Every structure is written in C-alpha cells, then in structure tokens.
Amino acid sequence: MPSAQRKNASALQRGTACLCCSVNDHRSQKCDGTRPVCRQCIKMNRADECEFDDKKQKSRTQKLREKLAMLEKKVRELEADTHGESSTSGSSSGSSPQECASPDADPIADALLAGDGLGAYDLASLDGLVFPGLDELEAHPDLAISNQAIDLVNSVLTDPLRQPHNPTNAIGSDNLSLSAWDQDHGLPDANREVLLNIFIAHRHQCWFDGDISRFNHASPDREPHPALWNAVYLLGCHYAQSPYFAEWEPVFFSHTLREITVALDSSDRLVDVVQASCLLAVYLYANARALEGYCHSFSAARLAVGLGLHQLPAHEGPGLLDDTLGEHVAPIPIPPPRDTEEHRDRVAAFWQVFMVDRCWSVANGLPVALPDGESDQIRITTPWPRAPGEECPVDWLGSGPINALMVDHGSFDPPTVYMPALRAKAAALYERAARLSSRPQLSESSWMESQVVGSALQRFISILPPLASYEPWRTHPPYLDVELLVVHSIAHVASIHAGKDVFAMQSFLSSNSVMALIRQLSDADYEFLDPVISSCWCAVARFYMRVLGAMQAMITTPMPPYTMEGIHTETTVIIHALQALGKFIPLAGEHCKRIKEEWAAIALL
Incomplete structure (x- = not known):
C-alpha cells in the first residue's frame, strides 16, 4: 500500500510535519508527514509550498523568518493578480487590497481582527515590529520569544487561502454582519x-x-x-x-x-x-x-x-x-x-x-x-452601594460599614434588597469567616470574634430574599436569579467556615442549602454563573471529605445525620455541576479535576 494512503498508527511525532502545516497546531495534527508532498498540502492546493525541515536544528526564529519570506513572496504575487483583475472587473469575490497599517498601528492585531487572509497586509512591515533584535534574542536564551508570543504570531501567519x-x-x-477592524x-x-x-x-x-x-x-x-x-x-x-x-x-x-x-x-x-x-x-x-x-x-x-x-x-x-x-x-x-x-x-x-x-x-x-x-x-x-433614592445610613460611631455589619441586630445597617450591596456584604462576611477558620487554634478573643461573625451571618442569611426555583417571566436564560443564587451560596459557605468543625449542626444545614441551590440550576443557567461559585462548591466538597474522615475515625461525638451514601451522592452532584460550569469557565474544570483526585485518594471514586 502506498505510504500516502497508509493510516498512521500513532500521532505524528513533533517536528516531522511539513513547515507549511506546522504553522498551526491543528494543521500539524492533520499532516501525515509524507514526502516530498504531504496529503494535507495536496488537499489544500499548495503542493509547491510543502517543505520539510532539513534536520539541521533550525531555531524557531529562523523558521519563522523563512516562513515570512515565503509569505511575502506569495502576498506580492496575490496583490499583483488582484490589481490585474481589478483593472478588468469592477468587483471581486475576494477582499480588495487595503492600505498597510501605519507605523503606530499594531499589524498583528490588524491581521487578527480582520478575519481575512494575509493578502491584504504587507508582511514586510512585520519584520521590524514583531521580531526586533532576533539575533540578540537567539544569543540569549533567557530572552527568547515565549511560546505564547509565538502562538500569537502563528495565528496571524496563516495561509492566504484560509477560510475566515x-x-x-x-x-x-x-x-449580525461584523466588519473588519481597522484600528486607525x-x-x-x-x-x-x-x-x-x-x-x-x-x-x-x-x-x-x-x-x-x-x-x-x-x-x-x-x-x-x-x-x-x-x-x-x-x-x-x-x-x-x-x-x-x-x-x-x-x-x-x-x-x-x-x-x-x-x-x-x-x-x-x-x-x-x-x-x-x-x-x-x-x-x-x-x-x-x-x-x-x-x-x-x-x-x-x-x-x-x-x-x-x-x-x-x-x-x-x-x-x-x-x-x-x-x-x-x-x-x-x-x-x-x-x-x-x-x-x-x-x-x-x-x-x-x-x-x-x-x-x-x-x-x-x-x-x-x-x-x-x-x-x-x-x-x-x-458606604455600601445603594439604589437611587435609597437612604444611606449614618455611621454615628465611625466604625465603618463592615464593622457595622457585625453589630448585633444590624443597628447601623438596615436590611436592603439592592443586589450590589448584598454581594458586597456577602464578600465581607465570606472573607472574615474564612480568615477565622484558617487559624489553627482559637484564643478567647478569636472565639468571641467567631461568635460575632456567626451571628452576623445568620442575620444576613435571614434577610436575604428567597430564591424562586421558577420565574415564569424569564423567557430566556438564565431562568432564575443567578446573582441571588451566588449571594446565597457565598453566605452559606461562609457559615461553614465559621462553624469550622463537622459537628456543628449549622454547617450541616448550610451544606444542605448549597446543594439545594445547585439542584435548582438548569443547563442554560451555568453560562451566567459567577466564576467564584466554583470555589464555593469546592469548599462544600472538601467539607464533606472532612465529614467522611470523622465518620471513618469512628468519633463518638454526636454528629448530624450524615451517611456515607449521602456524602457520595452529594459529591457526585458537585462534580457534575463543576463539569457543567467548566464548559464556560476553565477554572471550574480545574477544580473538578482536583476534587476527583482528592476523592480518588480516599477510595470514594
């Protein structure tokens, strides 16, 4: 069977793809490495451009220079063809040549945002702007061009025949019809x-x-x-x-x-x-x-x-x-x-x-x-954020809004339903509770402070508007109040931090509340969730790990009604929620991976 038709048993080794295909990672995955011309270049009608590395260990900068020279030649040919066609035809199906970017413009950004091939840009102008001092960079490895910068350049140096x-x-x-961006x-x-x-x-x-x-x-x-x-x-x-x-x-x-x-x-x-x-x-x-x-x-x-x-x-x-x-x-x-x-x-x-x-x-x-x-x-x-026309409370003691939030009965902080204020207060309580839970041993003053924070949390949770699981007036995602859901989640996770140990009934109730919130989400709601909720869900999952550790240690202290099956079920729900959120927020995907590893380490998953 000819080698051009043979299917690769394994992925193509790095560096064996042709130079034309290796400009983009996704093309190098399709290149079969067949010499003298790979199948991908034949398919893309660029057989004359298909070249392979001569194995003389050229630097990435040298390869990019060669690619630049080749593309400059190709651009000049395309521009000449375009000018010839424009003299006999009033319009063309391709993009007409545009003026080169000014010296103050960013040619990489212009090429990226145009959404077209590179035929409209003078690549010669990139030589001094994109790769200044290439010889010096090659002589000093610590100053070499980063992979991220190379990837950005590669995203621009694509084949002129590329479909946008x-x-x-x-x-x-x-x-909607979006236009190319001329930054000038x-x-x-x-x-x-x-x-x-x-x-x-x-x-x-x-x-x-x-x-x-x-x-x-x-x-x-x-x-x-x-x-x-x-x-x-x-x-x-x-x-x-x-x-x-x-x-x-x-x-x-x-x-x-x-x-x-x-x-x-x-x-x-x-x-x-x-x-x-x-x-x-x-x-x-x-x-x-x-x-x-x-x-x-x-x-x-x-x-x-x-x-x-x-x-x-x-x-x-x-x-x-x-x-x-x-x-x-x-x-x-x-x-x-x-x-x-x-x-x-x-x-x-x-x-x-x-x-x-x-x-x-x-x-x-x-x-x-x-x-x-x-x-x-x-x-x-x-002062806390407030809605237009809402009265601002007077801080007669001068203690500040955060300290006033901790005052019993909220004497200097009347309830509000303004969402920015609720978010800010939830963040203040969340950080204060987490700071207390991070202390290894509680002194008498710390114990008193934890009681104050715990009481403030319960007052705050009690004045939060209830979250409706179904709001018929919402005709498009999100189908529930995701902002209020995040505030509730942050407050309940802060309550878990304030409780600190798995024996507190309040921690048990707060973890159940977070799980109830997760179960109210539909698939269309995840796209609109605050990224920080991913960390809140991880905190609940790790709380369940501590509960399981206490159960396995056969601690005789009275505990809330946990069961191993229930803990496993709740953790599975959190993992699925993190996976769904990870489609939109990369951080949630990383959190999901960590939780899986931690639970696998204790032989639960």
Whole structure:
C-alpha cells in the first residue's frame, strides 16, 4: 500500500510535519508527514509550498523568518493578480487590497481582527515590529520569544487561502454582519455593539456595577478611558463563547495593558483604570491564571486606596459634594465628582475592588490586598452601594460599614434588597469567616470574634430574599436569579467556615442549602454563573471529605445525620455541576479535576 494512503498508527511525532502545516497546531495534527508532498498540502492546493525541515536544528526564529519570506513572496504575487483583475472587473469575490497599517498601528492585531487572509497586509512591515533584535534574542536564551508570543504570531501567519470564521454563525442566530477592524478608525459600531451587549448581559459575573450609560455616545463628557473600553471588549469576547471572538481576546488583553500604562503615566481617568484592572483580574482568575489575576487585583486595590476610594463620603445631592469631599485628602488627588451619578460610579468601583480582592484571595489562599484596620488612613468608610433614592445610613460611631455589619441586630445597617450591596456584604462576611477558620487554634478573643461573625451571618442569611426555583417571566436564560443564587451560596459557605468543625449542626444545614441551590440550576443557567461559585462548591466538597474522615475515625461525638451514601451522592452532584460550569469557565474544570483526585485518594471514586 502506498505510504500516502497508509493510516498512521500513532500521532505524528513533533517536528516531522511539513513547515507549511506546522504553522498551526491543528494543521500539524492533520499532516501525515509524507514526502516530498504531504496529503494535507495536496488537499489544500499548495503542493509547491510543502517543505520539510532539513534536520539541521533550525531555531524557531529562523523558521519563522523563512516562513515570512515565503509569505511575502506569495502576498506580492496575490496583490499583483488582484490589481490585474481589478483593472478588468469592477468587483471581486475576494477582499480588495487595503492600505498597510501605519507605523503606530499594531499589524498583528490588524491581521487578527480582520478575519481575512494575509493578502491584504504587507508582511514586510512585520519584520521590524514583531521580531526586533532576533539575533540578540537567539544569543540569549533567557530572552527568547515565549511560546505564547509565538502562538500569537502563528495565528496571524496563516495561509492566504484560509477560510475566515463566519461571524454570523459564531454569534448565534442574530444574523449580525461584523466588519473588519481597522484600528486607525476605531472598532466598527456593529462590532462594538455586539461586544458591549454581551458584556452587559454578563457584567454581574465580574461585579461591574458602574454606570453603563457612560458607554453610550450620548455622554461624551464622561467617556470611559480606552483601558476600560478594551477591558469591556475583552470580557465581551470571553463571554461570547465563540471561536470568532476568541481570536480577539489576546489583542484586547494587550491593548488593555497598554492603555493602563498610558493612563497611569498621564494620571488620566484613574478610577476607570481601577475598574479595568478588576475586569482583567476576574478574566484571569476565571481562566485559572491565579497569580496573574492576583497581581492585577492587588494593583487595583492599592490604586483604589491611593485615590481615596475606600473613604468616600455619603451624600444625596450635588450640593454636598464640595463640603464632604474636603474632609479627606487622598494621596493621589483626583477631581471631585461632578454629580451624584459620578459619585455613585466611584462607590461602585471601590466595592468592585473589594469583592474581587476578598472573594478571590480567599478562593486562592492568598492574603488580601485591601486593608481595613483601626488606623484612620486605612479604615474603610465608603458606604455600601445603594439604589437611587435609597437612604444611606449614618455611621454615628465611625466604625465603618463592615464593622457595622457585625453589630448585633444590624443597628447601623438596615436590611436592603439592592443586589450590589448584598454581594458586597456577602464578600465581607465570606472573607472574615474564612480568615477565622484558617487559624489553627482559637484564643478567647478569636472565639468571641467567631461568635460575632456567626451571628452576623445568620442575620444576613435571614434577610436575604428567597430564591424562586421558577420565574415564569424569564423567557430566556438564565431562568432564575443567578446573582441571588451566588449571594446565597457565598453566605452559606461562609457559615461553614465559621462553624469550622463537622459537628456543628449549622454547617450541616448550610451544606444542605448549597446543594439545594445547585439542584435548582438548569443547563442554560451555568453560562451566567459567577466564576467564584466554583470555589464555593469546592469548599462544600472538601467539607464533606472532612465529614467522611470523622465518620471513618469512628468519633463518638454526636454528629448530624450524615451517611456515607449521602456524602457520595452529594459529591457526585458537585462534580457534575463543576463539569457543567467548566464548559464556560476553565477554572471550574480545574477544580473538578482536583476534587476527583482528592476523592480518588480516599477510595470514594
């Protein structure tokens, strides 16, 4: 049987694919390595381009240089053909040549976001911009181009005959026509509207409660900084769950980082920088990049303190702005808010930082970055988020909203059903309970503090609105209030932390409550869940592990009515929920893998 028709018994070894197919990983998996011309190149009508490595151990940079030269030649040929055809025909089925990007533009981003082949771009301009100092990089291995950068370049250096993604099919049945992005003229309105609408539908997943009206052209006086714009676009691409938009994510990520640097250098709209850094942190945490997320969360928290966002005054009208803001001078001065809406936006920005810092620091076992101590400089006094027209409670003792939350009967913290406030309070209780549970031995003062936190948790849970398992007015996903479900979950997991041991009946009841919440979810709801709920479910699964350990140790202390079969069933439900969530949040997939391994270690699965 000819070798071209022989099926490979095993996967093709790395480096044996032809250079043309190895540009993209998915093509190298299809290359059969047949010489002199592989079947994939014959199929793609590029037999004259099929070349194999001569086994002289060329560096990746040398291979990319050769590929660049080959593609430049191909582009010149295609451009010549296109110009010849345009002289005899008024239109063409292919894309017409476009002007090369200006020296200030990003050619990689242009090529990525155009969604077309490379025939419209002058690849010669990439030589100095994408690969500066190649000889020096080859001489210093520590400064070599990273795999991530190579992958980004490879995603651009594709065959000119490549079929682009169909944006209409990628984004669903809306039948929207998305335009290529020429960065010299900004993101097209159609693309901008799609990404903005996707972000708005999912903004609760990154705790963004800022003023959405700012992103409309109707408010030019409060135009968001480009750093925040790009962060919104990045999250929009992420939540779109589309291969078409997935190609845009690296570009918007790099643009956000660049614009943050520009904003910090010019001290321009720094509150927007805080919000953009929080969005980056949530994006990285959700994609299981905890250390990168922590860096951005940490920088957002420190910048928020420097701007004085942790000590914003409470007021009800523009007339109080100048008087109240004069009481506190921030280390990094910013202009006072022009109206109540801008003040509310700053309050929302601070509590977004607070929730990202508290919840994700607990989830990853890292120290919090946002201080809250007895010192006047670091004590948090910014009031809880509140709905327009809602009365702000007066903190007569000056203890701050978090300490007031712990006061018996909530004397200085009346109940509220405003979701941003409920999320912020749940995050505060979650972190305080987790901090107490991490202490190896409880002193008398710690025991008293745990009682205070436990009582505050029970009061908070008692005032939470009940979660309706079915809301007939919801005609599209999510089919229940996923924001309220996450708040309930965080509060119950905090109660488990506060109980600390498996013998507490409250821990038993809280774990049952979390399981009841999981069972109310439909498959369509998982896409809209907050990524931090994955860590909450893991905490419940590990709680069941401790229960099982106590049962196996035959501890004589009275315990709640657990059974091994029941524990196994509940853990299976958590694993299935993590698997379903992992389709949308990579972190949940990692958590699912860890829980399986931990349970397998105790011979349960």
